[in-house]
Amino acid sequence: MDISRIVVLGAGVSGLTTALLLSKNPSNKITVTAKHMPGDYDIEYCSPWAGANYFPVGAEDSAVGKWERETWPYLQDLAQNFPEAGIQFQDTVVYNRLKDKESITGRWFAELTKPEPWYRSVVPNVPKYELKDSIDSANRFTSVCINTAVYLPWLVGQCRKNGVEFKRAIFTHVTDAADSHMSGKRADIVINCTGLSSRTLGGVWDSTLSPARGQIVVVQNDPGNMQTISGTDDADDEITYLMARASGGGTILGGSLQKNNWDPLPDPNLAIRIMKRCVELCPNLVEKGQGIEGLNIIRHSVGLRPLRHDGPRVEKEKINEVLVVHNYGHGGYGYQTSYGCATDVMRIVELVLQHNEKAKL
Template identity: 45%
Template sequence: MTSELKPKIVVLGAGVAGLTSALLLARTNLYDVSVIGKFLPGDLDIEYTSPWAGANWMSFVKDDEVLERYDRITYAEIARLAKEHPEAGIWPKKVIEYVRADDLIKNNPLLGGLLDARPWFADMTPNFKQLTPAEMPKGYVQGITYDSYCFNPLIYLPWLVSQLLSHGVSVRARTVSHISEAFAHHASGQPAHLVVNCTGLMACRLGGVMDDKVYPGRGQTVLVRNHAPAMYDITGCSDADDELTYIMSRPAGGTILGGCYQKDNWNATPDPNMAQRIIRRCLEICPELESEGKLDIIRHNVGLRPSREGGPRVEKEKREEGWVVHNYGAGGAGYQSSYGMATHVVELVGEALAS
């Protein structure tokens, strides 16, 4: 089918959700796809979540078959990419997770399957193992380890763009204030048949969407040049209920130290006191981070996770202008669920255009 005859689709949003959705749609060779976004890879802005993400696969899903499917599909695809496309910036890395006694008692819903001795992905991830007390630091009552992956967003997002360009997809900077405007921004100059809405956190402000269930989950991290031997995750911390402890080593060097999850907090300025607490907690679980007795700090980061009450919105909607397929609200799971959510988008686009 020539591009003139293919249904025209505009993907609104150029974060990991939008770029991945566009790529899977383009791979079908059934659609003429264009991507527009207020921000593009290379931009750094507090409204543009994807560059600030820790960006790994460390599932916290519990008792949700839809979200499990998203994570399962994504794990298989990034395992393939890590092997076949090392230039994509995806790195195989061992995960070590520890559970504190207090968190076992609280059963914090944010922690999901991390509190299960044998979570749903145990039979899927290579080298899954339950840790014995002798294998954990003092003060932890449960632990697991398995093989997973970490992304470097500053490499991976431009790689996604390169893949889109190789499929003939236009990627352009455009700002729209209402979802209906996106129909007029296909690269062909013709009206789009369908829009895929991947506006993330800004779905709460986009005209025609204005989703009041969407909120920022503020995260603060410290990027250092030091290297960690694994990715670490702790179920909570004693400093504050909304603070977390995690370590993510990245492809091409550098390690992310985190963090926090502060609901409805839009503040883009790093808190120096929190940064010190983050560093202290990370060194307690991974003293190997310090080389020659110090941390080599590159940058203090703040990102706003595009979270949503009730979970992500992946569904189709018939509007006067045409069909819209929504894909936003993944919160902290944007990368680890990206291919699964985009696969769902492709299914919904097929259903919408067939109708």
């Protein structure tokens, strides 16, 4: 059996999912190398800060829509059959206000809030008479919420079962990662899953990447279901959502989509607005008659989504004679496109390796 040496650069949800799918082929010998690993909390490391959930935002005929469609069966299977992965089903309501249509968050949620979305086979509309006067339409469906503090280590465990090796390293140039394979030999392929760091990573230098700052409040209170709305009256780049993580992960209250904002520290004024909006959207989050004083706060958090102007980059490139396959720039939908993107990476890798084998003949 011919052995293929593969280095996955980056240990966020994209890197770990890619490593997991590639490791199902026993001829692939994989090393995941990264500055940050699950268990770390650093502003450079986006995945632990995510909600995370499944809110389809890609157009039906877009690459993002395809990746979201391909990812759902995996998340559904994990929620049904692998409770140790930290994923649970949640009844979800998405509210839409027409006045949010041209806002930053309204455009972000344009597909999610359509009255007849492409994911309608699992989404019955909420009848109009159930809605407040300020709401124009809504969708109700079953989604999932992911406890990232459980799920990311679970991915590591699944990778380790398949023989994937992990090591910490920092590289200034993407091609340097080719020399980090645990075998001591040069890797055949490097998979670049460095997220926002691809902006400054040598050989990539993707200037179309920018941060989309997200701020959340984690509380003990249980909302009963997952909810979001298309926009707010507070700011164009603020949004309201709440979801309860599995396995004691608390409830996430969000949020914001602040483009080109690198601030890693929670804004206390934004935190108050987030909590007020969430209580207004979901009054049963607190006891009757209470406001935000009824919230039991666990912590405040900030993450920087890796937003890319043209959307996620999933393609191959030869850099200084090193074959690199990119998988980065997933913005705020890294988890819900993770298996779809990783599947495309796997297909690219298979084609490249087949081509290399034929070239040897």
